[in-house]
Amino acid sequence: MNAPGTAEASEAIARARAGDSEAWGDLYREYAPAIFRFCRRALATREDAEDATTEVFMKVRDKLHQYDSTRPFTSWLYKVAANHCWDLLRRRRIRQDKETEDLETLPLEHPDANQLEQLIEKRTSEEVRKALDALPTRARMALVLRYYSDMSYDEIADALGVRRAFVGVVLLRARHELRQALEGSGALAAGGAG
Amino acid sequence: MSSPPQTNVQGKNMQHLDEMTILLYLERQLDRARAAEVSAHTQECGTCRTLLRALERESRLLTRAMLEEEEPLPARIASFQQSARRTLQWIWMLTFGLAATGVYALYTSYIEPVQSHLQDAGFGGTNLLGLLIFQGAFWKGWQSMISLVEILALIVIGGSALLLFRRWFRRGMLAALLVTGMCGAMMMPSNAAAIETRKGESIEIAKSETVKGDLLLTGNRIVIDGTVDGDVYAFGQDIEVNGHITGDLLTGAQTVRVPGIIDGNIRAFVNTLIIPGSVGRNVMTWSQTFNLDSGGTIGRSVLTFCQTFGLEGKVGGDVTLFDQTTRITGSVNGSIDARGEMLTVKKTAAVTGPIKFEGETEPRVEDGAKLQAGAINFTKHSSKDRNENLRSYYLHRLLWTSSFILYGLVMIWLMPKFAGDCFKSAENAGASVGIGVLAGISLPFAAGLVCFTFVGLPLGILGVLLWLVMIFSGQIVFGGLIGRWILGRTEDVWGRVGRMALGMGIIGVVVPILHQIPVAEFLFKLVVMAWGFGAIALVLYKRIARTPSVPVPPPLAA
Secondary structure, three states: OOOOOOOOOOOHHHHHHOOHHHHHHHHHHHHHHHHHHHHHHHHHOOOHHHHHHHHHHHHHHHHHHHHOOOOOHHHHHHHHHHHHHHHHHHHHOOOOHHHHHHHOOOOOOOOHHHHHHHHHOOOHHHHHHHHHHOHHHHHHHHHHHHHOOOOOHHHHHHHHHHHHHHHHHHHHHHHHHHHHHHOOOOOHOOOOOO | OOOOOOEEEOOOOOOOOOHHHHHHHHOOOHHHHHHHHHHHHHHHOHHHHHHHHHHHHHHHHHHHHHHHOOOOOOOHOOHHHHHHHHHHHHHHHHHHHHHHHHHHHHHHHHHHHHHHHHHHHHOOOOOOHHHHHHHHHOOOOHHHHHHHHHHHHHHHHHHHHHHHHHHHHOOHHHHHHHHHHHHHHHHHHHHHOOOOEEEEEEEEEEEOOOOOOOOEEEEEEEEEEEEEEEEEEEEEEEEOOEEEOOOEEEEEEEEOOOOOEOOOOOOEEEEEEEEEEEHHHHHHHEEEEEOOOOOOOEEEOOEEEEEEEEEEEEOOOOEEEOOOOOOOEEEEOOOOOEEOOEEOOOOOOOOOEEEEEEEEOOOEEEEOEEEEEOOOOOOOHHHHHHHHHHHHHHHHHHHHHHHHHHHHHHHHHOOOHHHHHHHHHHHHHHHHHHHHHHHHHHHHHHHHHHHHHOHHHHHHHHHHHHHHHHHHHHHHHHHHHHHHHHHHOOOOOHHHHHHHHHHHHHHHHHHHHHHOOOOHHHHHHHHHHHHHHHHHHHHHHHHHOOOOOOOOOOOOOO
């Protein structure tokens, strides 16, 4: 698990399920920062992320009895957060359905590895974050689910509502768009090597 | 991975893997055979190996960029726990503070001045509640009550400190500390009082002996010939006070005789009480026979619940009587308010204040009796009247109980979950009664304050209305709790209604029984209302605390 503060607290979960408010507080204290950062990466503004964090924990509280304690709590938590953020974006009509159509048309290319290496070498984390903010929502969400929440392809497919077979395509396309944003040109994304 | 594009791309010298395939290999999404192929290829092909490394680095860069905490957490999220605790602390502190201030203000503003005026005017203050609560050996005066307020304040401060630092305490430890603190606080008065205890078949305080401090005596026969500079708590068969007690006498015995001097009060639960001596302050007694002998004097007021009371001596204040038969031959420097079957005022009697008598037979007043305020104000209560009154009372109780059951039925039907929560919450007796008492006192005060401060009258009135609704609904909750005790828990709405109706029925039977005992009905209702009120307040608090407007989710419902 990549996200911080994800040590499982099965005892606290069990107590929270039994109605122990102290345990609920412990869970919140443990996981709220990670969920806020997840929402911050997935949504456009800090304010949206704050509200979403609140709402995610509301949902978690109501659905805690549905949680299968044999599975990692963090995975379930991120799944709830992902669904919530994605629903939020859909409700705001930010999601672009036409993106689905493009999935089949990803060109099979072999980009210039050295150029890619140089790009990665030059860019800072801050620049990557700025580039992420500039991505279309599906691309950004896919990268967040995979590289922040460490979700499996099945979970990503479920969260984004795409077929599992196309999760890799979505991710690769998202990487291309990120490179474009970082580079300011389509050179790398289009593939320079022949 | 089932069928993502996996076509190889033609390079200069050999076919290279496409980026999609390398990514899927990197992310362990290829089946074993394909992964082995890709692995073998990247061993041989430097270009594809470089791309694999680049993609891997890109993944790491992405993860690192997203995990970095470049901006602080929003304050409302970071500080939720602290703020929630602070809010809770302030609620509790406010409630405790208001309750303590309310009690103290109530006393200093109303009770103390009235008492003082009454005392100045020569009235001893014969109000039953006043005698029970604000005077005498029960509370040892308001000095003790002020101490109580101080102790309450200490508990509040201590409790608040514990709440503030509760993150360092485990819950059990916190509870233990609170209990220890409260026990310590309760022990304080007894330590300060330094009660000396004496037990035995026969106990005698010799004439030459002087006991400093309070004294607890238990024995078959107790004789105090000497001096006790403090209060005496005496329990035995025969008790005689020939000497001098500078404080109060609280006693339970077959026969108590006081030829000596008591500077304070007498509170007696006895069969026979005879006072040939002197009592400086008040006398309150539950007894079969009480006689204030001709030489006996009582400095202030008298309150009696007796079968026979003979007042032959002198009383310096008012007299309140709930006796079957009363005979007055002595003097009373105050008023007489008597209820019973018979009142006789002999010719030697002298009463300065007005006399009221409610009874079955007209009081007998002998010629020569000096009644300075004129004739006795007599109200006749015949057996028939009493029966009618009783019938009326029972009918009233029946209607009252029925209307409560109906009210409860509607409330449970309209708000089944809330009602269920309230019944469940009421099972937590300590918290319910405690919060009921505190919130029951503080809410009207808070509402009053709101009326005169910034929010205005409507909110204050709303607060008072809410208080009234909760007070009345509290009885329903207590009824439901009794039903649960008897029939067990249920989630069914009509099951809850049935249990509530059963409980209310039981309350309806108990209240008329307690009606026969002075104060008992009032105290019972007080406990019932506080209990139910507290249970509702707890549920309301939990509901309010988990409303979505709160920045982050509050505690789970218990």
